[in-house]
Amino acid sequence: MIVDQKPVMLTVAEKTVHTAVYTTLFFDFAIDFRPGQFVMVWLPGIDEKPYSLSYHSPTRFGITIEAKGLFSRRAADLSPGDSVGIRGPFGNGFDIISSPHTAVVAGGCGMAPLAPLVERLHPDLFFVHGARTHEFILFPDRFAANRHITTDDGSLGHQGMVTDLLAAEIRRRADQGAPPFDRVYACGPEVMMHAVFTLCDVHGIPCQVSLERYMRCGFGVCGACVCSDQVVCKDGPVFDSKQLKKMPDFNRTALLKSGHAVPLSEYVAWRCL
Amino acid sequence: MIVDQKPVMLTVAEKTVHTAVYTTLFFDFAIDFRPGQFVMVWLPGIDEKPYSLSYHSPTRFGITIEAKGLFSRRAADLSPGDSVGIRGPFGNGFDIISSPHTAVVAGGCGMAPLAPLVERLHPDLFFVHGARTHEFILFPDRFAANRHITTDDGSLGHQGMVTDLLAAEIRRRADQGAPPFDRVYACGPEVMMHAVFTLCDVHGIPCQVSLERYMRCGFGVCGACVCSDQVVCKDGPVFDSKQLKKMPDFNRTALLKSGHAVPLSEYVAWRCL
Amino acid sequence: MDNITFLGKQLKNPLVLASGILGNNAKILERVHKAGCGLVTLKSIGPAPRDGHRNPTVIDLGGGMINAVGLPTPGYDHMDAEWQALADRDFPVNASIYGGSVAEFVKVAQFVSDQGPDFIEINISCPNSDHHGMLFGVDEKAAFAVTNAVKKVISVPLIAKLTPAAPDIGKIAKVCEDAGADAICAINTAGPGMVIDIEARTPVLAFKKGGLSGPMIKPVAVRCVYDIYRAVSIPIIGLGGVTTGEDAVEMFMAGATLVGMGSAVRYRGMEVFHQVYRELTDWLAAHHFTRDDIIGAAHDPIAGPDSTAKKSRKTP
Amino acid sequence: MDNITFLGKQLKNPLVLASGILGNNAKILERVHKAGCGLVTLKSIGPAPRDGHRNPTVIDLGGGMINAVGLPTPGYDHMDAEWQALADRDFPVNASIYGGSVAEFVKVAQFVSDQGPDFIEINISCPNSDHHGMLFGVDEKAAFAVTNAVKKVISVPLIAKLTPAAPDIGKIAKVCEDAGADAICAINTAGPGMVIDIEARTPVLAFKKGGLSGPMIKPVAVRCVYDIYRAVSIPIIGLGGVTTGEDAVEMFMAGATLVGMGSAVRYRGMEVFHQVYRELTDWLAAHHFTRDDIIGAAHDPIAGPDSTAKKSRKTP
Ligand SMILES: Cc1cc2nc3c(=O)[nH]c(=O)nc-3n(C[C@H](O)[C@H](O)[C@H](O)COP(=O)(O)OP(=O)(O)OC[C@H]3O[C@@H](n4cnc5c(N)ncnc54)[C@H](O)[C@@H]3O)c2cc1C
Ligand SMILES: Cc1cc2nc3c(=O)[nH]c(=O)nc-3n(C[C@H](O)[C@H](O)[C@H](O)COP(=O)(O)OP(=O)(O)OC[C@H]3O[C@@H](n4cnc5c(N)ncnc54)[C@H](O)[C@@H]3O)c2cc1C
Ligand SMILES: Cc1cc2nc3c(=O)[nH]c(=O)nc-3n(C[C@H](O)[C@H](O)[C@H](O)COP(=O)(O)O)c2cc1C
Ligand SMILES: Cc1cc2nc3c(=O)[nH]c(=O)nc-3n(C[C@H](O)[C@H](O)[C@H](O)COP(=O)(O)O)c2cc1C
Ligand code: FES
Numbered sequence A, B: 001m002i003v004d005q006k007p008v009m010l011t012v013a014e015k016t017v018h019t020a021v022y023t024t025l026f027f028d029f030a031i032d033f034r035p036g037q038f039v040m041v042w043l044p045g046i047d048e049k050p051y052s053l054s055y056h057s058p059t060r061f062g063i064t065i066e067a068k069g070l071f072s073r074r075a076a077d078l079s080p081g082d083s084v085g086i087r088g089p090f091g092n093g094f095d096i097i098s099s100p101h102t103a104v105v106a107g108g109c110g111m112a113p114l115a116p117l118v119e120r121l122h123p124d125l126f127f128v129h130g131a132r133t134h135e136f137i138l139f140p141d142r143f144a145a146n147r148h149i150t151t152d153d154g155s156l157g158h159q160g161m162v163t164d165l166l167a168a169e170i171r172r173r174a175d176q177g178a179p180p181f182d183r184v185y186a187c188g189p190e191v192m193m194h195a196v197f198t199l200c201d202v203h204g205i206p207c208q209v210s211l212e213r214y215m216r217c218g219f220g221v222c223g224a225c226v227c228s229d230q231v232v233c234k235d236g237p238v239f240d241s242k243q244l245k246k247m248p249d250f251n252r253t254a255l256l257k258s259g260h261a262v263p264l265s266e267y268v269a270w271r272c273l
Numbered sequence C, D: 001m002d003n004i005t006f007l008g009k010q011l012k013n014p015l016v017l018a019s020g021i022l023g024n025n026a027k028i029l030e031r032v033h034k035a036g037c038g039l040v041t042l043k044s045i046g047p048a049p050r051d052g053h054r055n056p057t058v059i060d061l062g063g064g065m066i067n068a069v070g071l072p073t074p075g076y077d078h079m080d081a082e083w084q085a086l087a088d089r090d091f092p093v094n095a096s097i098y099g100g101s102v103a104e105f106v107k108v109a110q111f112v113s114d115q116g117p118d119f120i121e122i123n124i125s126c127p128n129s130d131h132h133g134m135l136f137g138v139d140e141k142a143a144f145a146v147t148n149a150v151k152k153v154i155s156v157p158l159i160a161k162l163t164p165a166a167p168d169i170g171k172i173a174k175v176c177e178d179a180g181a182d183a184i185c186a187i188n189t190a191g192p193g194m195v196i197d198i199e200a201r202t203p204v205l206a207f208k209k210g211g212l213s214g215p216m217i218k219p220v221a222v223r224c225v226y227d228i229y230r231a232v233s234i235p236i237i238g239l240g241g242v243t244t245g246e247d248a249v250e251m252f253m254a255g256a257t258l259v260g261m262g263s264a265v266r267y268r269g270m271e272v273f274h275q276v277y278r279e280l281t282d283w284l285a286a287h288h289f290t291r292d293d294i295i296g297a298a299h300d301p302i303a304g305p306d307s308t309a310k311k312s313r314k315t316p
């Protein structure tokens, strides 16, 4: 069993290369888990960064990496037999409800933490996944639930934004007198999550989103990841509408590694090592 | 529950002054216990020394102190409401057997660790208690079992040594074809315990005695209490015939506080603070 | 609530948030204050923007933590938003600062003093680049120089935060007092230590070595506070491994006026401040003591073998 | 059994009994040897009879221990029986010695050397009365002087035992090497620390302060051994908090040639030597390593962000 203290070196048991940018590494170890929780992944000599669990069973778990910077490329480059350090799980995870009236909105690699959630929600959920092109659609065959795809270039599904489909579905349900959503879950770029939050808020639908901030300890001590008065690694990474409303830093401000508070656009452009 | 780590300050709940030299202090606390085990008793600002438990129940225990030096006089002087530090229990304790053919031989304050043992042995045991005078007979009314008394001055019971009675009983049993002792237990001055051990050995009777040595840690680390290759606080204080035979230091050598190995007579005369 | 006066300021209770724990923005400081902390401390502010070390930087060892965060800082002059947010606060703030030289300390101190913190704490457990990177806090001359220079340019009370690496921490404290410090804060992290991952065959921290904190350093912290109490007459903020009300009592008895907590947030959450405050007041009430009764109590003479004092103390 | 050659002597395995643990007579040393210890060390022998401090002197804190035994010793010239008993031993013995001045060290060393120990270990973590009671081991000059002087009068290999209180333990180790030490032993107890009993309102140890040992000091010990390994080329006996085979592996990786244990006897009994030896050999076998493969392994360069080395190490 892996715990949230010093890293345990685990061997990559299996690797799935989904696309040029998405790779999943599997580890045959037991770890406690609620969907939305993450682990700190250590590449000795390189760095240590947070990754959500995208797969979980009692004997195996997986993390899905979008290769974009130095660390994530190294991680995605690992082969079965290589080992990495893992500590965790950290964070709160999503609040899972049994209602058939839920929606899940994923943007790009935001699919990773949402996948194990989708598998535990009622199968009638409304499920949208947006990506740049059809090549960026993660886990094409994974889910029993029906998934609506949006792409920026229209190469698959609807051309446009995930919020287009979510807004349409909300409207359709209202128009047809169908029960409204009890909960919307979202993960993806913060600007997208903010759009989902705003849309839901207008319609009085509670939503939960999973935030990302630069992290060091992962357990609520160092303060690297604070977002307004919330500690993303410990109070989050999942926050609900009520909390988000009291977090002016949401979609606005984040701390760089130095602790410098910058506009989110600057934070997102920053390459961190 | 008291444990064998740092001392727990306990309030003296009750005090029994048995004689001018013997006093029992009672504490209303739970402590694990096997007869023969001891605790380290701390008088802040004074010192810390080992004392056997002479009473034990799930909610109360007692230690019986012979006031002879500075520390023991201070301890015997305590009143209900005063507090002392206790850590323990330490040591191995006696091996309790269910046979009706056992003997217990106590010398002076050596009665203290033996008392809870007597209460757990078969009531048909042969029980001898020796002391200087009748005034030094501890716990006169405590036991259901019949106790044979010896005193140096003949002021009570047999005038002479405990080994006289033990030897006579061993002989009687042999003469009358009664079953021999399965086990003899002894505690008192080391010279007396050695006499009991020798006597038993001659007759092939296994015996167990409880040794005393100067102690610091109480848990087998500091080496203050070593007796040949045995660590009295941890391997003992109770040792059986087999072990005693391989302990040339038994009744011969003990370490002073400095670690200096001296003849037992010198050790016994030493006043330690 | 206690309403303590500390160096002329009102604190609602004697508990302090250690520097480098959460204190990265105004909002979180406010939340820690609401969670029961009497005095919150900002993460140490340095002379220039600095990222700190690569991860891993903070690892929990169970009985304590090891960290080598590497003094990340936005730089003292890149924190306008935070100072603004703190401007109309209703709670006291301690601003921790550091520099690599006396001149840098002075520059940062002067600027920070103008932003209106209630106290300035100098983190002299940081390397002195004028002196081969030796810590300011292990050298009497360097400790005097930096304290003295900072004292001259600030208008709020000055707290000197010491490192247990000092060969004689009492002496360093005395030197800081002589140089004008209004209080001492002790201790910063102990060690340094190292944890090697034997499967990876390499130290776990990217910086290899790191400072130890949490329960495993409490005996060192208590000893330091005890030594400092004998050496100075200014108040002491005692911290290092405090996690419970009883730990706080121990720190007070060693000589602390206020008690700080950092790593305890890992073990009991931010609410640890409320909890420890309650445990502390409960303990005091059960023993019919006030905090003043116990500050420095471990220094009281106790009946020894040669003393005629009362042979044993009644548990009250 | 390993049959290791250490400074020209044969040891059955690389495990060492720390000084001050059990080593009060020949019989117990023999038993510890039989319990799986490659090299047993005598309790430090001093220049004159000394009782040490009053109790409490040794207290278990759970995650480690605190002690202030106070260097009790029969005095080097009051141990005839022990030397005789050790004369026809069939196991190697390390004799630890101390003094309050260089002259005392020399006197004890010369005498002890003649009694035929396999090694002499100088405990330079003791107060130097020529120098205001400062520990020999925190001062480069004092460390050099004592090592150099002892080396000249003994005919067996010399081990210098260091204290983590040294501001730069690597430098002290180097100075000892330069002065003629054949090996370094590190570390002595850490801290010092203090534990106050809040009900008794007084420090628990009669001496008030004490040295820390056991698991809680392992990160400090590993860091010290790591620093020493970079500073010297003589072998190192690494100790401090080692309790398991994996701890021993960590010590070897930091740079130890032999690994010592003291407090572990509290937690796992004397049999800890057998157990740790088995755990160590099992670990090595499972990883297809020899001990030589892992000594100092944590110093190997590892693929960094700018390195072209293998991106990740296979778990063997
Ligand atoms: C709770 C949490 C869960 C995460 N889960 C996953 C996951 O499942 N899969 C995954 O691929 N990544 C995940 N991440 C992001 C991951 O930790 C790395 O930040 C990411 O892989 C980029 O690292 P890099 O060093 O390769 O890129 P860098 O060189 O650091 O930067 C590449 C890009 O990523 C951005 N970036 C860097 N750090 C962060 C950060 N902490 N948060 C947001 N953006 C950042 C940069 O601004 C830049 O645009 C998660 C982050 C958090 C905080
Ligand atoms: C395992 C163990 C259990 C014990 N149980 C009891 C008990 O139940 N009741 C009790 O009264 N005492 C007991 N003792 C002895 C006790 O610890 C003290 O040694 C004793 O009370 C004398 O202490 P003092 O300081 O008053 O006397 P001191 O001033 O030290 O000396 C008084 C006399 O006691 C002798 N003495 C001192 N220390 C020891 C020692 N460690 N062992 C033997 N003799 C010593 C001295 O040689 C001297 O003759 C026990 C000791 C051990 C090791
Ligand atoms: C992650 C972390 C970061 C720290 N950063 C700082 C800092 O920036 N400035 C400082 O003076 N102390 C810093 N410290 C030290 C703490 O303020 C405190 O002195 C130390 O942790 C001991 O207290 P504790 O045991 O309660 O954590 C830091 C400690 C930790 C664990
Ligand atoms: C009770 C006790 C007594 C000690 N006495 C000595 C001593 O006499 N000489 C010495 O060099 N070290 C002494 N030490 C230190 C140990 O040898 C060892 O360096 C230290 O305890 C760290 O190792 P450990 O964590 O394995 O115990 C003593 C330690 C303890 C716990
Ligand atoms: S990463 Fe340290 S508090 Fe969140």
Ligand code: FES
Pocket (backbone or CB within 6 Å): B214, B215, B216, B217, B218, B219, B220, B221, B222, B223, B224, B225, B226, B231, B232, B233, B234
């Ligand atoms: S008293 Fe320490 S070993 Fe027995």
